[in-house]
Amino acid sequence: MGKHVEILAPAGSLDSLRAGLAAGADAVYIGGSRFGARAYAQNFTEEQLLEAIDEVHLQGKKIYMTVNTLLKDKELAELFSYLLPYYQRGLDAVIVQDMGVLRAVRSWFPGLEIHASTQMSISAAEGVRFLKKHGVSRVVPSRELHLKEIAEMKKEGLELECFVHGAMCYSYSGQCLFSSLIGGRSGNRGQCAQPCRLPYQIDGRPEQDLLSLKDLCTIHKIPELIEAGIDSFKIEGRMKQPEYVYTVTKLYKKYTDLYQKNGQSGFSVSAEDERKLKEVYQRRGYSQGYYHQRNGKEMLSLARPENVSTESQKKEGAYLPELLPVSGKLWLKSGCPVSFSVAAGSAKVSCKGEVVQEAVRQPLELSKVEKQMKKTGSTGFYFQDLEICMEEGVFLPVQSLNQLRRQGLGKLTEALLQPYRREWTKENGKEDESALHPEQGAAAEENRDRSATYRVGVLVQTREQMKIALDAEMVSRIYVEDPKLCREAKLSKKCIILALPSVFREDTAEKWEAYREEIRAYCDEVLIRNWDSLQWLRDRGFEKPVRTDYNLYVWNQQGKVFFREEGIRGYTAPVEFRERELKELEIEGATLIVYGRQPVMITANCVQKTVRGCDGRSGWLYLTDRKQKKIPVKKYCDSCYNVIYNPAPLFLADLAEDVKRLGMWEIRLDFSTEDKEEMQAVLKAYQAGFLQGDPELGVPFQKEFTRGHWKRGVK
Structure with a gap:
């Protein structure tokens, strides 16, 4: 029924990425070594991220990268070289907050989709319309919106990615300086210290966690989320364990598919699956967020539980990549080079090896050849079909068969990934000093008059x-x-x-x-x-x-x-x-x-x-x-x-x-x-x-004041 809805899983580590894919995610979002809003997540090195891009694409899935912090000029000067390897490898999209970053990425990397982060605080259809003019293909709107507002946004024609499960900020994302001004750790730099989770008093009453929201859980509302026009169901949790990613992704995939297959009349969430969601991670309880209400006391976790989390952990490496089925054909004829072809999807490659010899002592056995060729190891493939055309009484060293198999599967991997690869040239992308440090000349308006x-x-x-x-x-x-x-x-x-x-x-x-x-x-x-x-x-x-x-x-x-x-x-x-x-x-x-x-x-x-x-x-x-x-x-x-x-x-x-x-x-x-x-x-x-130029007269007028970030700034 209706359009496909993307299930988007968080990937704070390679194990979490594989957990999300194994659970049926259509896409994952991940942070590199810099510029992400989860500075304390495990995140990925360049080598790991490049491998992750290939692994995701071999499974026909998508991968998005967070560049959703605010960047200073020195950092922006390094962004091009940081992103270039990922762009060339085939990264599907970047998630951004900073309008300077948006402008730069749009100029540098044509064809790379730009997703507007929830940190942009887009809260109305007008905001979506504004971003559409600037090349944004997807918007992650504020989490505080009602489903009716989401539906109105969807009329603007951009993809909408909305959070459906996980931790909730008390503030509109991108509009919080609490951690920054109180503790010097900026949420706009991915370093939030979460002062909203602390207790506060009002009217002399006992302390309560008045700014601490319960986690979001919308699994019962999947039909309404789909009908509102949401394109991607986003699961929060790049700081969480692989088992959490696997369980939550699997259940949201299951019930999204269930509704799309059977409609409202055939949709219900089992008590067993509800229990699984609670067991995999239960910090302060769940609410259904803002999709059906403006606000409310029931959304908050006012009391601090003794056991903050019951998150279960699964052994690292437990989630292996889903294997891709391939079909192969092997020809062994005396006096001719051994020939091997292998195909997956629309990709097909062929390669040749050593000349096949007549057997002097022990001819090749069909069963042993088949067994050797099917040893795909960690390639990510398995042979669904393997046809072997072999003359009797021929011989070829096992080492040659292994080399031929590796060569064929390696060429197949490249063929499957080639459509994702991009070339970057100065003709199709701009990266120069003028783009980073534009002239401030005649185009500047009256308010840039330095003499004023x-x-x-x-x-x-x-x-x-x-x-x-x-x-x-x-x-x-x-x-x-x-x-x-x-x-x-x-x-x-x-x-x-x-x-x-x-x-x-x-x-x-x-x-x-x-x-x-x-x-x-x-x-x-x-x-x-x-x-x-x-x-x-x-x-x-x-x-x-x-x-x-x-x-x-x-x-x-x-x-x-x-x-x-x-x-x-x-x-x-x-x-x-x-x-x-x-x-x-x-x-x-x-x-x-x-x-x-x-x-x-x-x-x-x-x-x-x-x-x-x-x-x-x-x-x-x-x-x-x-x-x-x-x-x-x-x-x-x-x-x-x-x-x-x-x-x-x-x-x-x-x-x-x-x-x-x-x-x-x-x-x-x-x-x-x-x-x-x-x-x-x-x-x-x-x-x-x-x-009057008299600092003595300009002394603080009261006892308590702050210099803000005048001297200390943020990292």
Whole structure:
């Protein structure tokens, strides 16, 4: 029934790869030695990965490689030589997060499919449409989406790959800086320390794991997932053991095939198979994820179990590659070279060996010749048919038969793999210094004028904060999140920038239709935080300048070019870069955030709903961590998501001279929980440090603050 659905298995090791294939996976995804979002997985060396590509292709399956972290320029300069051997060998696709990487790979390696990682946080059909224009063939959307949203995305014509089983992040993937800002280990670099698994308090209640989701299990929902249009069922688990990969893959394959054969009326999951899923890995229980609900307390594992895992392990090497059937024919005629042909699928090869002799003592026996030729060993083949045409009374050394068999099967292997091989030439792919470090010449727009004095912008979240910003002489640019404030702010001569929501899903887009006139008439620019909202604006003919916030990451020169080619007026500098890295990136055209509590998570689940129940009112609440720090959480109930903030604000006013040497186009102060007195104190400190040049006056205005990544960066 219907189309084929790919079962995509994780492969954190060669044993896991073979386990997935043995269980019936149609494809595997795997990480190389660098640039993958599982930095602590076993991963593959170059030699192992090249062998894996061949092994997968000999079985007629596909193999995708993760390059789904953010890359700095020095790393991007090494990416071409890193990927080239895999491209030539026949890698089927790369999974990417970084738009600079996307641009580079698309330019360098024609014919190599590009899959957009879930780290891109694509949450609406508009985002899929945006990526389609840039050569993406498959999108892995945010895991927080409802099946109705998935079905709407599918109308854009790209393949959709969705997670169906395994661990779940509490934050929208790609929108989490919790591990980075708290512990210095960046999830955007594959090094997440999982602070979401720690206990937290609220309202003085006992500690609970308020940010820890249960694992995803959708095996009962396979029919609905298929009918929504999902092309690939993705199983999470590159850090898990081969037995987990084998069991989960086998069961999802079994029940996907069952539905496609028998339909809904013949579909049911047995209690025995449910038990197998739980036994192979049971950390904190299972939920069916977001496919049928927006959020909910039942999705969380609030209590910490004594036995964190019951994952069983199978002995390494237990999963052997599936053998490929071949047909062969051997001719032995006295006075003629021995001849051997072998075929599999559409491939057929022939080879010749030594001249066959008349036997002096012991002629060859048919049964012994057959036995010798069928010794295929570790070649990955077995003889389904072997025809031997042999005269009586002939002789040939056994060594010659072995050599002929090896030669024939080796040629067959190459023939089967040849369709996957690629040649790379400068004519069909571009790899040069200009691609990595493009000129910054006449094409640069006004905001790259190095002679211009930097501007001061503030982002506000309340009417009171906006009024203070309007009265502040040093502030020339005001970012507002509430479109209803644009009309009031526009009465001033200051530049008003409307900041669109951090998450722009289908229902959010529908609500924002009511604000189209405010956007056109009362704001000068727009700040976007996702690709979905950019495409939404373009679909409606929006022509005013668009800028991007920090979470549309620009970590390299290729990324800067991508944004410029998209007509984006300016970007926000990375918040995970240290001072030296910001200099190397050359952020003359960028906004640099120099103050504010930085978002560490953007979440579909709601702390309010988990602890107190939904009240439908946007506002603030506070988590308390193990060190008794208060973590602000803002509820955006109009779009139903939370933003969790760093407990301490970034403060750089007393480092103003160092900051100004970066030559950024704008500095930005982000206000969130600050009341009138706090905001005025901050503005006073930054006026002293940045405008009056007096670092003594720009000293920290409060006891607790952070330098963010100004000095330490991330690995």
